[in-house]
Amino acid sequence: MLLNEILRMAFASLGVNKLRSMLTMAGITIGVFSVIGVMTTVSALRGSIESGLSFLGSNIFQFSKYPTGITNDGNSRRKIEARRNVTLAQAQRYQQLMEGVTDVVCLKAPYRDGPLQATYQNRKTEPGLNMIGTNEHFLAANQFTIDIGRNFNPEDIDLGRPITIIGANIVKKLFPSESPLGKLVKLGGRTYTVVGTFAEKGSTFGQSQDDMVIVPITRYLSDYGSANVSINIATEAPDQQHYNEAVDKAITAMRIVRGLKAGDDNDFEIYSNDSLIAAFAKVADAVRAGALVISGIALMAASVGIMNIMLVSVTERTKEIGIRKSIGARRQSILLQFLIEAVVISLAGGVAGIFLGVAAGNGLAVWMKAEIVFPWDWAAIGLIVCTVIGVGAGLYPAIKASRLDPIESLRFE
């Protein structure tokens, strides 16, 4: 018998119990939705991290006291807490040691004293600015560009001038109709002269890059105190060929600066774009594994539901099976009819789950400013899994149906 006839029969009998068929599909939809939703979000974020988003420019590596990503081992966390801070003196010594290798060494001390607002006369920004005490290499190392005004120069840093470069959002709020250059803005109770503004940069991970404000690191440390501040050091290798060499030299320089003896472990972390991506991938893998487990359980429950509904259906339609057999349906025709019904339920649920999952995942991705993706691989896997579930859940009821005795079934009322 032709497959399309069986398909037509399957759809017709599913249409008879619309609500029941839909509810059974819903189980599969939820299972597929959860895995596709998570996979879409993760792929979207991964794509945006690997392409547009670079926390650090290319060929850049960074030293800091704390590692990125999660440290779930209590022992090593305590060990990290016990490390000495990276002081300005150490950082400057490192800069000197690296002079032959590269000039671009960016020092960063991020502001961590709660929400920060900028004020100018009676105008205010929203709290939540991102202030960093840094040097003239901040722009190069973090891929910011100057819109108007100037960058810091080495003299600004040496003298600790009370000056600042502000992000596009701050310019919009505080200086809607005048030039910010030369104006005095207040940041955390201190006053700084605006010498430049950053070109608009947009946002990554839902966090705007245009709320950035920088001041010279020397000024920063004297204004806000240098106790409990550990400086991050970003270093740019001259080019890709000399990257590994630069990293080696930098680690040696760092060890000298930190006064480590041969045989001591590094008491600092080094990371680069690669290590950030790797850290993200580690988190992403954990999320994916979780999603797989959850949806696996959901799908298992759903397949039990399909089997149950198919068994009910076989019993209800005993008479129909008897009629079909009496007029010449072979076992295989009956088997296929019920099997395909189960597969259609499962696949329809799966397709709905894929579309809902892709929609939700991309919704989340768009909200986090990542690119829209369609996870073809996971969608394909989803459809295959749904087919397997349909066959798995439908096989026993279908075999049961195909083996019914025609005489007994015809008598069934």
Add this chain to the structure above:
Amino acid sequence: MIPPTVSRSAARAVRPPGALVIEIEGVTKLYKMGTEIIHALRGVSLNIRRNEYLAIMGPSGSGKSTMMNMLGCLDTPTAGRYEFSGKNVAHMIDDELAEIRNREIGFVFQTFNLLPRSDALHNVELPLIYAGMSPHDRRERALLALNNVGLGDRIHHRPNELSGGQRQRVAIARALVNNPSIILADEPTGNLDSRTGEEIMALFEQLYEQGNTIIVVTHEEDIARHARRVVRLRDGLIESDGPID
């Protein structure tokens, strides 16, 4: 339609029997019911030829139903020989029996046994679907069969939109559609009032005259009287077999 009076008296022509269709020899059938063994058939021999119009009669418990299931290839004998058009069906497996039912036998049941959610046309097409016929051909054949039973204007009605007599006509069209070797009717008028029953029997008469082989299983003498030959069963044995008196 031929009025019953005419078919009763003047036109009761007996068509010359053709080739042997069914050959049954020494067939027995045992059932196990719990610990008890029931001898439904105790050694039955019967030959049926093409163009016969046969009634099988007997009280309940006589083995009538077993006989009908056997003849319809829904069941196989415990022992004995059963040949259908020269093919030994006694030892056939399920799928082979299904094929015989599909190609050689047209069933007409007391309770019609139509698919309730399918219209008349689809019900009649169903045997052809299982026979693997193309959609165009089987539609043509089904329409022809429905016209033949006088339901050409009801093809898209579902069973619940048809009267009892019309439902039985759909069932007869379904039985006819594959040009089977025999039409096997089980109490075909049992669920109909006597007037509609007579109409259905007149239709069988017409089909017989068109050259079909008809076997009616019944316990009603009035129905059996339409046939040309009556086989009476009792206690799993053939009590009598001969032309209608």
